[in-house]
Amino acid sequence: MSYPSIKDVIKKVNFRPQDHSQMPQRRYDLDWLRVILFSLLIIHHVGMFYVLNWGFHAKSQYRYEWLESVLLVVEPWRMPAIWFISGVAIRFILIKVTILSFISLRSLRLLLPLAFGIFIVVPPQLYIEMTANGDIVMDFWRFMQAFYDPQSTLFEQYQAGIWPHIDVNHLWYLRSLWYYSLTLVFLLPALNSNIIEGLKSWLASRHGFWTVLCLIVCVFAVQIIWRNDETRYPIGFLFLMLGYLVGWHTVFWQKLLTAIRPLCASFIVLCICFLIVYNLYYLDMYKGIELPHLIEAISLFTYSALRIVGLFLVLALSHRFLTKKTQKLAYFNEAVYPFYLLHQSIILVAGYYLTQLSLGAVFESLILLFITTAMCFLLFELIKRIELLRPFFGLKMQGSYPSWSVSLGYIIGGLLISPLIYQLIF
Known part of the structure; x- marks a missing residue:
């Protein structure tokens, strides 16, 4: 009696999106948005060095409570937007490669930089x-x-x-994205099914308000169930799945374009409401005063709404105004991964020594932002020119190599990340 091989089984399972024939060549709006989001991430981490109440690895001698309100304008939707784009990217990838290639390439692309990061890039943060x-x-x-x-x-x-004192710090996104990618693989037969496709079509035919409300309720439920910092993990997976499911769904993106004004108005109102609640109640919570349950529920729902409305607003704006391919986009798109890996270590090292000079908050913060940006650019220019360094910073090899050399590279890469894979799984 013969048994089917793994490849035969995989061929019979629907791992490929049904709308693969409608896949666009490239989504430059999402490329631009990705660059903007990771730029905001750098600014956010510079801001974390100066906020009063939020924890960070080290702090400036100049700390301000009002700065928290500034960061909260972006904070609700920044990571959801990054996860959404990651989900869309997975949909693109799965049309181009087999599921086994997806797993192996995804592991190398994410875990090789993560391993390099936790052993080389992150230690200066712990030192500081x-x-x-x-x-x-x-x-x-x-x-x-x-x-x-x-x-x-x-x-x-x-x-x-991951190991004692060897932590991911700001690289938690890479670890989570690897987990989510593997989890998504197991869900693909369901996510690509006719039932889900039919549900997407049905939702697309309804008024956009109901879709937004359903998503807000889902996010709110997650935040109620996970009442601590761990919320970011299920929230991240939720938005990654949303990005995968929406992908290049024509009706969804058309409706976003027609909803820019109501989305903008809703975002402004929600943002004002949440900031009022934050400043009236949450700041007292940092002083040990318990938050009333009703206020907590209202603020969580408002924050959930900000996540969805803010995400849809930036998606709509980028889809409307950021659709052109330029040489700058190609450059910045390649720079995102190295910038992400390097920026927080630069912020903490430079910030720690700068704040001892007592330059004043304005000069110190501007100098810190300049040093961080300049060092990221300088290191990126160095890294991209050294072929052996490129994979450790998430960049593809530039040279042309014989097939045996490529295979050897994959084997070496697999061996390098195998201890990390074992530790992450077990």
Whole structure:
């Protein structure tokens, strides 16, 4: 009796989106939006160095409560938009490659930079954090020797991480995206089914208000169930699935274009309401005063609405105004991954030493933003010219290589990330 091979089974399962024939060549609006979102991420992390109440690895001597309200204009929808674009990208990829290729290529593209990041890029952040907290007084090179020493007792108070004291920090997005990508693979037969396609068509035929309301309720339910920082994980997966399901759905994007004005008005009203609640109630919570349950429920619902409305607004605006392909877009699109990997370490190292100079909040923050941006550009220009460094920063190899060399590269890459895969799974 013969049994079907894995490839035969995979061929019979519907892993490929049904609308593959309608796939556009490229979505330049989403490319532009991706660049903008990761630029906002850098600004957000610079801001985190100066806010009063929110935790960060190290802080400036200049801290402001009002800055939290500024960051909250962007905070609700920034990561949902990044996850949404990631979901759309997965839909594009799955049309071009087999499911096995998707899993292997996705693992290499995400986990090789993650492994490089946690062992090389992130350690300076821990050094600054421990130094700022007064837990260590040593130079960086002695710190790194202890960091790589599994017997070191230096990190007894810093055990959190993939391995003890070896954590992802700002690279949690890469870890989560790998988890979500694998989870999505198992859900693809259902997500690509006729039932889901029919449900999408039915929702598309309804008034956009009801679709928005349904999504707000879903997000609100998640925030009620997960009442802590862990909320970002189910929320991220929810928006990634939304991006995958919507993809290039014609009616969805057409409705977004016609709804720019109501989305903009709704966003302004919701933003004002949430900021009022935040400043009247949430700031007291940081002082130990318990938040009334009704106020908490209202604020969570408003925040959920801001996530959806803010996401749809930036998607609509980018689809309306950012559709042109330019050389700058190609450059910035390639720079996003290295910038993302590097920026937080630069912020913390530069910020820690800058704030000791007592330059004043305005000069210090402007200099910090300049140093972070300049260093990211300089390092990106260096990295992209060194072929062996490119895969560790999420960049494709530029050269043309024989097939055996390419295969060897994949094998070496797989071996390098295998301990990380084991640790992430088990």
